[in-house]
Amino acid sequence: MSWIDDPAFAADKPFGPQTLPYGVVETAEGPAVAVRVGDHALPLRPLADEFTAELAELVAADSLDPLLAAGRPAWSALRARLIELVTATAAPDGAVLLPLSETATRLPFTVGDYVDFYSSRNHAENVGRIFRPDGEAVFPNWSHLPVGYNGRSGTVVVSGTDVERPHGQRKGDDGPVFGPSTRLDIEAEIGFVCGGPVARRVSTSAAPDHVFGVVTVNDWSARDIQAWEYVPLGPHLGKSFATSIGAWITPLEAFAAARVAVPDPGHPRQDYLVEDSHWGLDIHLQVFWNGTLVSKPDFAGMAFSFAQQLAHMTVNGATVRPGDLFASGTISGPEKHQRGSFLELSWGGKEPITLDDGAERSFLLDGDTIVITATAPGPDGSVIGLSEVAGTILAAGD
Numbered sequence: 001m002s003w004i005d006d007p008a009f010a011a012d013k014p015f016g017p018q019t020l021p022y023g024v025v026e027t028a029e030g031p032a033v034a035v036r037v038g039d040h041a042l043p044l045r046p047l048a049d050e051f052t053a054e055l056a057e058l059v060a061a062d063s064l065d066p067l068l069a070a071g072r073p074a075w076s077a078l079r080a081r082l083i084e085l086v087t088a089t090a091a092p093d094g095a096v097l098l099p100l101s102e103t104a105t106r107l108p109f110t111v112g113d114y115v116d117f118y119s120s121r122n123h124a125e126n127v128g129r130i131f132r133p134d135g136e137a138v139f140p141n142w143s144h145l146p147v148g149y150n151g152r153s154g155t156v157v158v159s160g161t162d163v164e165r166p167h168g169q170r171k172g173d174d175g176p177v178f179g180p181s182t183r184l185d186i187e188a189e190i191g192f193v194c195g196g197p198v199a200r201r202v203s204t205s206a207a208p209d210h211v212f213g214v215v216t217v218n219d220w221s222a223r224d225i226q227a228w229e230y231v232p233l234g235p236h237l238g239k240s241f242a243t244s245i246g247a248w249i250t251p252l253e254a255f256a257a258a259r260v261a262v263p264d265p266g267h268p269r270q271d272y273l274v275e276d277s278h279w280g281l282d283i284h285l286q287v288f289w290n291g292t293l294v295s296k297p298d299f300a301g302m303a304f305s306f307a308q309q310l311a312h313m314t315v316n317g318a319t320v321r322p323g324d325l326f327a328s329g330t331i332s333g334p335e336k337h338q339r340g341s342f343l344e345l346s347w348g349g350k351e352p353i354t355l356d357d358g359a360e361r362s363f364l365l366d367g368d369t370i371v372i373t374a375t376a377p378g379p380d381g382s383v384i385g386l387s388e389v390a391g392t393i394l395a396a397g398d
């Protein structure tokens with residue numbers, strides 16, 4: 001029996017000893033690197049004596065930045081030592097468990113560059129049909145490369161941060177209209193937090209050494225602003241106002257039992273996009289709108305893995321640095337209940353969704369709260385958790 005007395009800290013629960021995600025919590029002594037154990041946070045600075053000097057320095061920091069930079073050998077060594085510490089029968093000296101319900105989390109690392117991909121075929125087809133009914137739903141480049149755009153890292157926020165309704169231009173009957181967005185939406189995605197040495201032209205086989213861990217992402221999107229502004233250069237103000245990520249980063253190592261092949265594109269790939277082992281991930285998401293479960297997207301069908309996305313991002317010579325973040329693209333499956341955005345769920349606003357309290361919605365109203373959670377299969381029948389990403393919409397400011 002572990003010294004950690006928390007029923008949520010069990011192998012059949014998402015945040016048992018098989019998961020151990022990292023975050024940063026506020027403590028009386030300031031921000032501290034912590035690991036999530038069940039429904040508690042275990043700050044690591046008080047336990048520094050339990051680690052080698054190199055690891056002690058990383059866990060005593062006030063953000064995950066030094067750990068991200070340290071690279072795969074340090075990540076593996078730290079995780080192995082943590083598993084020993086949290087599964088021991090006696091608590092290490094100085095250990096303090098903080099209930100998550102009473103503990104504030106902060107954005108756990110300095111976000112470097114942010115890239116958002118577009119790798120769900122069902123999402124691309126649905127949005128193509130809604131936004132471009134007279135054109136081709138998916139362009140011919142789509143299956144040959146992971147289409148993406150460079151986003152805005154300075155507005156990446158941690159789960160629990162309120163999101164103010166953005167202002168912008170939208171198309172009116174007599175030209176553009178300016179005001180608060182009337183079609184505010186979500187995008188359920190999975191994000192990848194980069195680390196390790198600065199690198200360029202990262203191969204698919206080297207990609208896992210440059211990905212520290214995995215987070216839930218909500219890529220808030222103002223569809224009215226987006227539809228008017230984004231032709232032909234792509235998403236800009238319709239998405240740059242906020243992107244939310246989960247507060248706890250689940251280490252890539254935790255996903256060993258969740259690896260699957262990405263679907264065969266039906267044509268040869270460029271050599272740099274060929275994988276010598278599978279890096280698709282069998283992650284299952286759930287989207288809650290004011291507490292109602294409205295969608296269950298599955299990540300496993302995504303057309304490109306994170307390894308292919310990272311290889312693509314750097315194949316032109318662009319560098320990847322610790323703290324860079326890239327997201328998968330909105331995750332939608334073939335069924336209606338698997339659509340990862342409300343644009344798709346309501347089919348452009350034509351088929352509103354009924355929530356459990358009887359309220360009808362197509363897009364977000366002020367005061368609405370969205371929570372996205374995710375799990376993956378773990379070793380020996382256990383379950384791996386990705387911490388929730390939550391956000392509430394505030395009315396547009398002045």
Ligand SMILES: O=C(O)/C=C/C(=O)CC(=O)CC(=O)O
Nearest residue numbers: 117118119127128187329330
């Ligand atoms: O297909 C379009 O015209 C627009 C798509 C998006 O807005 C999605 C986007 O941000 C990329 C993604 O999340 O898949």
Ligand SMILES: [Ca+2]
Nearest residue numbers: 116187219330
């Ligand atoms: Ca997106």
Ligand SMILES: [Mg+2]
Nearest residue numbers: 219239242243
């Ligand atoms: Mg965004």
